[in-house]
Amino acid sequence: MSATKVRPSSASAVPAEPPQPLDRVDRAILRQLQADASISNVALAAKVKLSAPACLRRVERLKASGMIRGVVALLDPKAAGAGMLVIIGVVLDRSTPESFAEFEKAAQKVDGCMECHVVTGEFDYFMTIRTRDSDSFNRLHAEQLLYLPGVRQIRSFMVLKEILSTTKFPL
Amino acid sequence: MSATKVRPSSASAVPAEPPQPLDRVDRAILRQLQADASISNVALAAKVKLSAPACLRRVERLKASGMIRGVVALLDPKAAGAGMLVIIGVVLDRSTPESFAEFEKAAQKVDGCMECHVVTGEFDYFMTIRTRDSDSFNRLHAEQLLYLPGVRQIRSFMVLKEILSTTKFPL
């Protein structure tokens, strides 16, 4: 009981995560859990036409393998006081490793920062920030964004309408 | 049992969703569920220092009020065959209601489209698309993006490194 056992499907050694031996049932399970993970295991088992224990074992295997990163509650942005979404393009002063590292450390601490990515093209970073309204964004802009280290330029794209926002991957 | 009962805190009538009468315990519950919703109700109750039934009632109230939109499983992008993320800025030919509506309908059908928003600034839309690798993105670009209706220009920003990606709102 000391080590967690991973699927020894082939004889070769697999370090931590199996590539993706996903059969049809696994994909059906993942599709369901991506849409609604509050479903009970017995109901899930019925949907994928499996017995409850067999279904539960697959789910736990998918969790242990890292395929399922976690199960979380998604909140309504407006009700959570974060009804405004802003996408921000950032250009750094210098393209040095230190400059990037310093910026990344600071960017993650910006209130309401949901995403931050290094990108190709005319920007170095794209960030998405959730805040209450335009007033609170202006405050955040003046108090935090303008003080991010090593920044040459910041362009803000305010989101006027959210057409689509999902966490579901195609399977 | 015909109507769902909402919190009758004050005597006035509340249509469907109470604004946000969130006390400290509610916020603690939401913080926990945003981080990990696979926790059992008894464990959650212990964390927020409440009895199990009282905790469950709050959670169900938060769900009924729309504050909790849903509980979902988050998958590992790479393991799900969607290791590549691309942010796309779109400029439309004409800024007419018909043009916008037509584009939005088509954009949501693009394979792996995770987000699509109307924005201010030099672009009309920002989209984020998840795909397997650069080959599959090139295919998607040639087969789907170039055929989106009413598009004047598309700029692709490939994500080289994902610094931060969260679904948690600050509370």
Added chain:
DNA sequence: CTTGAAATACTACTACG
């Protein structure tokens, strides 16, 4: 190696104080 059936332990859920 995976599945399915039965048995146990725990949890969610209801009614009441």
Added chain:
DNA sequence: CGTAGTAGTATTTCAAG
């Protein structure tokens, strides 16, 4: 909101394909 009780589920054990 908390306590107690009931119903249902999750989880283990074991046998079979």
